[in-house]
Amino acid sequence: xxxxxxxxxxxxxxxxxxxxxxxxxxxxxxxxxxxxxxxxxxxxxxxxxxxxxxxxxxxxxxxxxxxxxxxxxxxxxxxxxxxxxxxxxxxxxxxxxxxxxxxxxxxxxxxxxxxxxxxxxxxxxxxxxxxxxxxxxxxxxxxxxxxxxxxxxxxxxxxxxxxxxxxxxxxxxxxxxxxxxxxxxxxxxxxxxxxxxxxxxxxxxxxxxxxxxxxxxxxxxxxxxxxxxxxxxxxxxxxxxxxxxxxxxxxxxxxxxxxxxxxxxxxxxxxxxxxxxxxxxx
Amino acid sequence: xxxxxxxxxxxxxxxxxxxxxxxxxxxxxxxxxxxxxxxxxxxxxxxxxxxxxxxxxxxxxxxxxxxxxxxxxxxxxxxxxxxxxxxxxxxxxxxxxxxxxxxxxxxxxxxxxxxxxxxxxxxxxxxxxxxxxxxxxxxxxxxxxxxxxxxxxxxxxxxxxxxxxxxxxxxxxxxxxxxxxxxxxxxxxxxxxxxxxxxxxxxxxxxxxxxxxxxxxxxxxxxxxxxxxxxxxxxxxxxxxxxxxxxxxxxxxxxxxxxxxxxxxxxxxxxxxxxxxxxxxxxxxxxxxxxxxxxxxxxxxxxxxxxxxxxxxx
Numbered sequence: 001x002x003x004x005x006x007x008x009x010x011x012x013x014x015x016x017x018x019x020x021x022x023x024x025x026x027x028x029x030x031x032x033x034x035x036x037x038x039x040x041x042x043x044x045x046x047x048x049x050x051x052x053x054x055x056x057x058x059x060x061x062x063x064x065x066x067x068x069x070x071x072x073x074x075x076x077x078x079x080x081x082x083x084x085x086x087x088x089x090x091x092x093x094x095x096x097x098x099x100x101x102x103x104x105x106x107x108x109x110x111x112x113x114x115x116x117x118x119x120x121x122x123x124x125x126x127x128x129x130x131x132x133x134x135x136x137x138x139x140x141x142x143x144x145x146x147x148x149x150x151x152x153x154x155x156x157x158x159x160x161x162x163x164x165x166x167x168x169x170x171x172x173x174x175x176x177x178x179x180x181x182x183x184x185x186x187x188x189x190x191x192x193x194x195x196x197x198x199x200x201x202x203x204x205x206x207x208x209x210x211x212x213x214x215x216x217x218x219x220x221x222x223x224x225x226x227x228x229x230x231x232x233x234x235x236x237x238x239x240x241x242x243x244x245x246x247x248x249x250x251x252x253x254x255x256x257x258x259x260x261x262x263x264x265x266x267x268x269x270x271x272x273x274x275x276x277x278x279x280x281x282x
Numbered sequence: 283x284x285x286x287x288x289x290x291x292x293x294x295x296x297x298x299x300x301x302x303x304x305x306x307x308x309x310x311x312x313x314x315x316x317x318x319x320x321x322x323x324x325x326x327x328x329x330x331x332x333x334x335x336x337x338x339x340x341x342x343x344x345x346x347x348x349x350x351x352x353x354x355x356x357x358x359x360x361x362x363x364x365x366x367x368x369x370x371x372x373x374x375x376x377x378x379x380x381x382x383x384x385x386x387x388x389x390x391x392x393x394x395x396x397x398x399x400x401x402x403x404x405x406x407x408x409x410x411x412x413x414x415x416x417x418x419x420x421x422x423x424x425x426x427x428x429x430x431x432x433x434x435x436x437x438x439x440x441x442x443x444x445x446x447x448x449x450x451x452x453x454x455x456x457x458x459x460x461x462x463x464x465x466x467x468x469x470x471x472x473x474x475x476x477x478x479x480x481x482x483x484x485x486x487x488x489x490x491x492x493x494x495x496x497x498x499x500x501x502x503x504x505x506x507x508x509x510x511x512x513x514x515x516x517x518x519x520x521x522x523x524x525x526x527x528x529x530x531x532x533x534x535x536x537x538x539x540x541x542x543x544x545x546x547x548x549x550x551x552x553x554x555x556x557x558x559x560x561x562x563x564x565x566x567x568x569x570x571x572x573x574x575x576x577x578x579x580x581x582x583x584x585x586x587x588x589x590x591x592x593x594x595x596x
Contacts, residue, residue, distance in 0.1 A: 061355060108353070109383050116353060117382035120373055126343040127378050130350020137311065137333065138354055158374075161343035169335070 002221050006049070008279055010217045013083075014044040015277045018246045019270050020079035024092040026266030031095065032104070034256040036076035038181040038214070038241040039068075039148055043080040045220045046146055055085035058112045062140040065115040065131055069124025070150035070179065071105035072258075078102045078111065086113035122156030125149060125176075129166045132174035132234075144228070147176040151195045152184030160205065166234040167206040174234040175227045176207075179214065181243035185257045202236040214239025248272045285459050286427040292483065293322050293391065293450040295427035299434035300359055304330050307438075313348055313360040315341045320450060321361050321391060345371035348386040349378035357385055357438070363397065364390025364406035364447060372412055380416045380443055387437060389446045393423065393482060394534030395567065395575040396449040405567030411539025413445045414512060420444040420464065421512040425486035426456035429468075429509050436464035447482065454483050456507075467515040469522075473502025476594040477526040479519065481508045481541050484572075484581060485532040485560070491583035492590060499587075501594045511541050516548055523555045528593045532560040532586055558593045560586055 002010070017040050025031035047053070051064040068077050075095060082089045087101070094100040101110045105119030116131065118124040125147060132145035149159060166174050178198060182189055189195050202209045208230040212219040220237070227235030243257075244250025248269050253259060261269075284302065289295045304310040304326065311333040312326045318336060327334040337344040341362045348358040361367065367390040368375070379386045390409055397404040413421050420437050422444060424430035430448055437444035462468060467479075470486070471493050480489040486507045493503045504522050508515070523529050529549065531542035542559040549555055562579050576582050 065353075067350075107382075116350065117377065120377045123346045123349075123374055123378045126346030126374065127350035127353070129343070130347035130352075131354055132350075133335070133347070134351045134354030134356050137351075137356060140354075158342050158346070161340035162347075165337055165340065165343055165347065168338075 002218055007217060010044055010048055011279045013048055014040050014217070015273060017044055017076070017079050017083060018273055020083060020092060021076050022247055022261070022266050022270055024075050024079055024095050026261040026263050027093045028095050029262070030258065030260040031075055032072040032258045033247055033250050033261060034183065034243040035070055035073045035150060035179065035181065037244045037247050037250065039073055039076055039179050040246065041215050041217055041220060042148060042177050042179070042239060043076055045217055045224070047080050047084050049221065050224055051146065052143070053113070055113065058086055061138070062143050064144045064146065066146045066148070067116045067118065067124040067128040067131065068106050068148045069118050069128070070121065070148060070153050071118030071124065073148070074102065074104055074106045077106055077114065081111065081113035084113070087111070121150070121153040122158035125159045125162035128174060128176070129162045129171065132166065132171040133169055135173055143173065145174050147174065149176060149178050151178055151180045151182065151198070152189050154178065154195055154198070155193045163202065163205040163207065170232045171234045172231040175224060176234065176236050178236065178238045179241050180238055181241045183243045183257065198238055206233065208233045208235040209238065211238040211240070214241035215245055246273055246277065284431055286431050287455055289427045290453050291451050292427060292430055292448045292453055295430040296389065296434055296446065296448055297322050297325050299431045301326055301329055303435060303438050304333065307357065309355055309357045311335065311351060311356050311358045313337050313344050313358055315339060315344050315362045315366065317362055321389065323361065341366045341371040342374045345374040345388065346378035349374070349382055349384040352379070352384035352386055359387045359389060361389040361391065363392050363404055364409045365404055368406055368409035368412045376416060380419060385441065385443050387444045387446060391448060391450050393447045393449060394562065395572065395579055395581065396484060396534070397567065398572050398575065399569060401569030402567030407536040407562045407567060408539070409447065410511060410533070410535050410541055414539055414544065418442060419512065420510070421447070422464070422510050423447040423482045424509050425483045425507050426454040428455065428457040428459060429462040432462050433464055433509060440464065449483055452483060454487060462509060465510045465513050465515060467518045468507040468509065470505040470507055471503065473504050474525055475501045475503060476528040476530060476590045477504040477506065477522040478530045478532065478586065478590055479506040479508050479545060480532040481511060482534050484534055488581060488583045489532055489586050492586035495583060495587040496590055499591060501591055503590055508541065514544055514548065519545055519548060520552055523549055523553050527555050528596065529555055529557045530560065530586070530590050530593055531557065534581065535561060537561045537563070556593060556596050558589050560589060
């Protein structure tokens with residue numbers, strides 16, 4: 001359970017990571033803001049509470065690892081890693097520019113702290129199964145593999161191939177999140193290929209399943225601790241989220257998967273962000 | 283250096299190599315997709331049960347999983363029939379293994395018409411073309427048991443990813459231990475009238491017989507066993523093209539993107555010579571025993587000899 005001080009730190013950190021992500025995308029002029037904003041609390045919790053990682057030694061073999069299978073959320077991952085000290089903050093202003101170390105989709109060969117290359121949806125799920133299995137083979141006791149999937153991404157059949165395999169191999173060290181923001185590029189997931197009954201789908205694959213508010217850091221904490229208590233089953237934490245959460249102009253735009261953001265829009269949105277989310281000291 | 287003379291199937295030569303590598307390298311793991319019985323990988327499972335994983339009939343997942351395993355310092359070998367390890371799992375092989383600069387050895391059994399009674403659905407004619415699109419990997423198609431063993435070991439030692447294309451049950455014993463070298467094609471016979479470059483056991487064997495037929499007709503042929511398709515041994519290809527001025531390429535697969543096209547593209551830039559090809563053309567695969575399929579697709583000594591003779595006289 002999170003004490004008040006930690007919770008305050010995490011909430012403040014989430015605001016900062018949103019601010020960095022908005023500035024990063026606005027500097028470029030457009031980008032995948034929607035699915036970046038919806039996983040900020042998950043990333044905040046993982047990198048500041050859950051994960052055993054060391055920015056000074058990003059390739060430490062027995063570290064915890066994250067596969068952000070929805071690789072287009074790279075900007076949020078980069079903001080988190082830069083803030084954590086994996087690389088200089090000013091790299092964020094190079095997003096998607098020629099020669100950058102921060103390409104649109106996560107690339108382990110370019111970005112310190114990125115644990116696996118993703119972008120072709122569904123593949124990160126299989127890679128995470130391989131990593132979690134590898135941690136066991138290598139005897140890295142206590143090391144976890146975290147996986148972030150999109151709800152739209154879960155239309156990919158490979159996600160379910162990975163799901164059945166993780167259950168078969170009893171990968172209790174694999175903890176996955178579904179960013180259930182209910183939208184995909186072309187619109188509402190419900191209108192395209194419904195992802196309803198996601199919890200029973202994962203239960204049917206013999207995973208430990210929880211459903212929480214994905215913007216509630218205390219709920220994420222409880223869910224991760226529950227997941228860690230499951231030794232022989234992989235865990236799925238289905239996170240109800242809002243696409244573009246915390247970036248006001250995106251929340252108010254239907255087509256917010258990837259959108260243009262001017263520097264002026266960003267600054268106004270950041271002011272709004274602080275107004276809405278800054279933690280007032282008691 | 284292991285002697286494989288007593289081995290009586292190509293798959294056993296490959297498994298001997300993988301088992302021996304696993305003995306020396308604890309990082310070697312083996313992934314199967316419900317075809318363990320076909321590769322005979324039960325021997326690995328018996329020796330290293332903690333490093334053997336049957337991933338079921340889900341090849342795409344298996345190959346991306348291999349990428350994940352590789353990122354934790356392991357070196358996976360992964361197997362399916364060639365059509366599934368290439369076509370079905372291609373995006374995973376391309377991105378989660380090679381774009382991500384991971385190191386995995388992918389085995390594709392039953393190349394081309396050797397799938398025989400499994401028929402056209404199971405015949406990889408385009409795997410070479412697909413694999414050639416992937417930067418910096420190794421593609422091997424050994425023509426005998428000894429080269430199968432040694433090239434698999436050398437591919438492992440190269441530190442790169444590889445695609446290993448072998449028939450399962452047939453076997454040929456051609457090379458003495460310690461002879462073959464990854465990336466260096468072998469000259470089986472020397473002659474100056476025509477060069478025959480062949481890949482894989484079936485076509486190297488048929489081409490060998492064709493060389494004898496040609497010899498009876500007074501045509502001296504050079505025969506090259508191109509056991510490594512990538513990287514291409516351009517030095518040797520240039521040399522035999524210069525010597526013979528005529529080149530026939532025989533492959534158990536499709537021209538487009540395949541070995542023949544690779545050689546033609548190289549020679550077009552360096553020394554355009556007259557060429558001809560033995561391959562499956564524009565056909566899909568079909569079911570049948572090997573002898574029947576060889577007739578259908580022209581993978582016979584007779585057809586090779588005819589084409590080579592025509593080329594030599596052209």
